[in-house]
Amino acid sequence: MTAAGDRRVVITGIGVIAPGGVGVKDFWQLLTDGRTATRRISFFDPSPFRSQVAAEVDFDPELHGLRPQEIRRMDRAAQFAVVTARQAVRDSGLEFDALDPLRTGVTIGSAVGATMGLDQEYRTVSDGGRLDLVDHRYAVPHLYNYLVPSSFAAEVAWAVGAEGPVSVVSTGCTSGLDAVGYAAEVIREGTADVMVAGATDAPISPITVACFDAIKATTPRNDDPEHASRPFDASRNGFVLGEGAAVFVLEELSVARARGATIYAEVAGYATRSNAFHMTGLRPDGREMAEAIRVALAEARLDPEDIDYVNAHGSGTKQNDRHETAAFKRSLGEHAWRVPVSSIKSMIGHSLGAIGSIEIAASVLAMTHHVVPPTANLHNPDPECDLDYVPLVARDWRTDAVLSVGSGFGGFQSAMVLARPDRDRR
Amino acid sequence: MSTAQTGSFTDDDLRRILREGAGSDESVDLDGDILDSTFEELGYDSLALLETGSRIEREYQITLEDDAVSGVRTPRELIDLVQQRLAARPS
Amino acid sequence: MTARAVVTGLGIVASNGIGRDAYWAATLAGRSGIGRITRFDPTPYPARLAGEVSGFAAEELLPSRLLPQTDRMTRFALVGADWAFADAGIRPQELPEFDMGVATASHAGGFEFGQNELKALWSRGGQYVSAYQSFAWFYAVNSGQISIRNGMRGPSSVVVSDQAGGLDAVAQARRQIRKGIPLMVAGAMDSSICPWGWVAQLACGRISVSEAPDRAYLPFDAEACGYVPGEGGALLIIEEADHARRREAPQVYGEIAGYAATFDPRPGSGRDSGLRRAIEQALRDAEIPPDGIDVVFADAAATPELDQVEATAITGVFGPGGVPVTAPKTMTGRLYSGAAPLDLAAALLSIRDGIIPPTTHVRLADRYEIDLVRNAPRTAPVRAALVLARGYGGFNSAMVVRAPT
Numbered sequence: 001m002t003a004a005g006d007r008r009v010v011i012t013g014i015g016v017i018a019p020g021g022v023g024v025k026d027f028w029q030l031l032t033d034g035r036t037a038t039r040r041i042s043f044f045d046p047s048p049f050r051s052q053v054a055a056e057v058d059f060d061p062e063l064h065g066l067r068p069q070e071i072r073r074m075d076r077a078a079q080f081a082v083v084t085a086r087q088a089v090r091d092s093g094l095e096f097d098a099l100d101p102l103r104t105g106v107t108i109g110s111a112v113g114a115t116m117g118l119d120q121e122y123r124t125v126s127d128g129g130r131l132d133l134v135d136h137r138y139a140v141p142h143l144y145n146y147l148v149p150s151s152f153a154a155e156v157a158w159a160v161g162a163e164g165p166v167s168v169v170s171t172g173c174t175s176g177l178d179a180v181g182y183a184a185e186v187i188r189e190g191t192a193d194v195m196v197a198g199a200t201d202a203p204i205s206p207i208t209v210a211c212f213d214a215i216k217a218t219t220p221r222n223d224d225p226e227h228a229s230r231p232f233d234a235s236r237n238g239f240v241l242g243e244g245a246a247v248f249v250l251e252e253l254s255v256a257r258a259r260g261a262t263i264y265a266e267v268a269g270y271a272t273r274s275n276a277f278h279m280t281g282l283r284p285d286g287r288e289m290a291e292a293i294r295v296a297l298a299e300a301r302l303d304p305e306d307i308d309y310v311n312a313h314g315s316g317t318k319q320n321d322r323h324e325t326a327a328f329k330r331s332l333g334e335h336a337w338r339v340p341v342s343s344i345k346s347m348i349g350h351s352l353g354a355i356g357s358i359e360i361a362a363s364v365l366a367m368t369h370h371v372v373p374p375t376a377n378l379h380n381p382d383p384e385c386d387l388d389y390v391p392l393v394a395r396d397w398r399t400d401a402v403l404s405v406g407s408g409f410g411g412f413q414s415a416m417v418l419a420r421p422d423r424d425r426r
Numbered sequence: 427m428s429t430a431q432t433g434s435f436t437d438d439d440l441r442r443i444l445r446e447g448a449g450s451d452e453s454v455d456l457d458g459d460i461l462d463s464t465f466e467e468l469g470y471d472s473l474a475l476l477e478t479g480s481r482i483e484r485e486y487q488i489t490l491e492d493d494a495v496s497g498v499r500t501p502r503e504l505i506d507l508v509q510q511r512l513a514a515r516p517s
Numbered sequence: 518m519t520a521r522a523v524v525t526g527l528g529i530v531a532s533n534g535i536g537r538d539a540y541w542a543a544t545l546a547g548r549s550g551i552g553r554i555t556r557f558d559p560t561p562y563p564a565r566l567a568g569e570v571s572g573f574a575a576e577e578l579l580p581s582r583l584l585p586q587t588d589r590m591t592r593f594a595l596v597g598a599d600w601a602f603a604d605a606g607i608r609p610q611e612l613p614e615f616d617m618g619v620a621t622a623s624h625a626g627g628f629e630f631g632q633n634e635l636k637a638l639w640s641r642g643g644q645y646v647s648a649y650q651s652f653a654w655f656y657a658v659n660s661g662q663i664s665i666r667n668g669m670r671g672p673s674s675v676v677v678s679d680q681a682g683g684l685d686a687v688a689q690a691r692r693q694i695r696k697g698i699p700l701m702v703a704g705a706m707d708s709s710i711c712p713w714g715w716v717a718q719l720a721c722g723r724i725s726v727s728e729a730p731d732r733a734y735l736p737f738d739a740e741a742c743g744y745v746p747g748e749g750g751a752l753l754i755i756e757e758a759d760h761a762r763r764r765e766a767p768q769v770y771g772e773i774a775g776y777a778a779t780f781d782p783r784p785g786s787g788r789d790s791g792l793r794r795a796i797e798q799a800l801r802d803a804e805i806p807p808d809g810i811d812v813v814f815a816d817a818a819a820t821p822e823l824d825q826v827e828a829t830a831i832t833g834v835f836g837p838g839g840v841p842v843t844a845p846k847t848m849t850g851r852l853y854s855g856a857a858p859l860d861l862a863a864a865l866l867s868i869r870d871g872i873i874p875p876t877t878h879v880r881l882a883d884r885y886e887i888d889l890v891r892n893a894p895r896t897a898p899v900r901a902a903l904v905l906a907r908g909y910g911g912f913n914s915a916m917v918v919r920a921p922t
Contacts, residue, residue, distance in 0.1 A: 049643050102779060102794060112655055113626070113677075118717075122635045125716055129640030133561055136716040143720035144909060147709070148624045148853075149656070150678045154910035158783045163791050166780035166912060167685055168677040170623065170656035178674065185692060191777075207635055210643035211650035215476055216492055273615065274664040274673040279586070279652045280473055288670055291615060409652045410661025412673055447647075449581035469582055477585070477648040484644060 176356020314343020568747025750855020775803025
């Protein structure tokens, strides 16, 4: 076995469920077409709410192989996780039955857990909020799985046969980056050889819409749903709530090479820091995100100039896009103005804990195809956001190393560097 | 006690709503002369103001526009804003 | 050389004692905090007992502006972190900001806060949902609030693995220490004793419906009939050993010496639980043989099937009666992700004082072949302790703490 200091982690399988694109092929097509999947909320009547748009997935669980009992007992987010995990396993070509299950683990990220299940169940047991002493006799038998979202990781572990370290990582909107970073670390330290890692969230439910309304974080651009998510644009006025999942197979590099796996990218560097400032607010200077970027680059043994594409957090709130632009300038120096930067949230909305993993998938696909996805709806850039955000149209671009970043409520600031394993490392 | 019915909004109403929705800073005497202190000086951040604005809207059945609330810097400005909206409300 | 992670501060909130000394004194005296729920009327529900924390005066311990935006478990966490820092003799404002991180676990987030917001939504409408709902209930809230209150800009993590999460969070802190972060706050505080939380917990089918506080939570007893939930937990200051030495930390409770986590085989596979493998791997990680462990703090699920699995795993590694086993959580209730950090704290205090806390109210069933420390504490030197934590669904975590060298 390779010594701890020499162990490196690569992505060998991908599964994605995103608005407008279920499965890697449709997902990548949406991104390269520059199409948006944001629309008026259809899961419930949105008219009582301030923000009435969302990026919803048209998802038929049976079509994607889930059995009736799985569908009944799993919250939508868990269903996404299991389906994308199975996609990733198939994509990897790895014989999971032949693995030592104790050296196979699972890390699933989720910011808000079984929010849809909890919202619906609460409504029932409380009889529409009427009862303080909610009625346990009306609760679904698997309600505990909604209470504690570690059930998502359990479902994926059962689906793939993992018996090593299994857990959920829940760091708000950086969960998707942090879950993959965590899993990579578990492989690097020698505890596991294969990790099925990614993230999921299905938050499009009245309670979530209401809570983002209350802080005016989501866009009220209800008359133009398709163009409502406008990262870096001067007219941006909040994010579009989304849903989805992306899960990967991560393997130790020498093992992946030995079996002739298709290697998408190396998880070359990862770091997370905290802004320790405010649960929802961001200071404009981007210091802590810049520090996370610096540490991730150092771990990858790359310089800023080696980064070919930056996949931004780009949620489309006034404060985020400004904060993040400052962080890029701080950490990448002059290169910040040369490197293409884009936000796919412009097309698929912000799926909270899931989006970090979905963005890793986009980053890895950019490396596979040498195409960077655009920032849709960017017609009138904010003068404070003066970088190259790849407006409207995808770009053919030699992409061997990508920086993907995320920022979340609670002050979480995360950065990941994805690169080719056979690159020159300084 | 709410003065919503009488159509007025006083500094005591604001004090009450601030306390309920956002607590109060131990080093600040909220009962003192606060009308022209900034909310920042009083220890209330943008989140506290959003919460305060929502509570006022619900209790007094008025609407405060996004930029209006984010634009007020002192209790006096907020009280004036609310009183304007109350006056404009059809009786 | 691999950096060593040592514990230099403890912050504890439990139903039988608030604060390290109150908790430990009550625990050694066999005083339980389990009783009939007072927070709401439990009469309609089949289970009516819990380990509630009473007398926790949040208004006196935290700034009032934090109260509207914090669930009970976040208040426990903020105060617990304050106490842990004080115990460690650290003023966080005086440390370099990027040198400090937080790793917490959660099982249900700020569930009572969420319950109240759900009620507002469904009974009155979306405009009655508070601005704080955007963060006060989610699983990451404690890490976020602790990092903000103490100016900690290093890495912040949150894991959810039901009751096993508390050990996974401390393991994550050790990981960060090994990556070069000198100081981490790690552990968990959980609380979901509210009607909606209660109904959700009842759904797991493992909660005791006994009404007698002294015969309700009986791990390894022939009459085991489920557990009693509680609220609270512990937060630990975990430091790189040289960092603690250089600043002359007032005390070093012990070292996080070993850790492992496994997940049970699929239900219906017929294969054994992974708990024994987790124990063995944790011991190997600590480089301590079974006879180097002086006490095991059991997960103590208190259903016959789960007790059997746990006892079998323990006797499989240590031999029948081969190591003292105890479950002081019989006095506090099962604290979900707060349980194992509290057990770690108790283990470290056992090491410090050379005394093993008891398991209360239990009459040990013969079939379990474990040396259960019952009714009274046992004086014995403790050089190293093993803590076990199992989460619903099949999560098994094991951690070894050892005396400071």
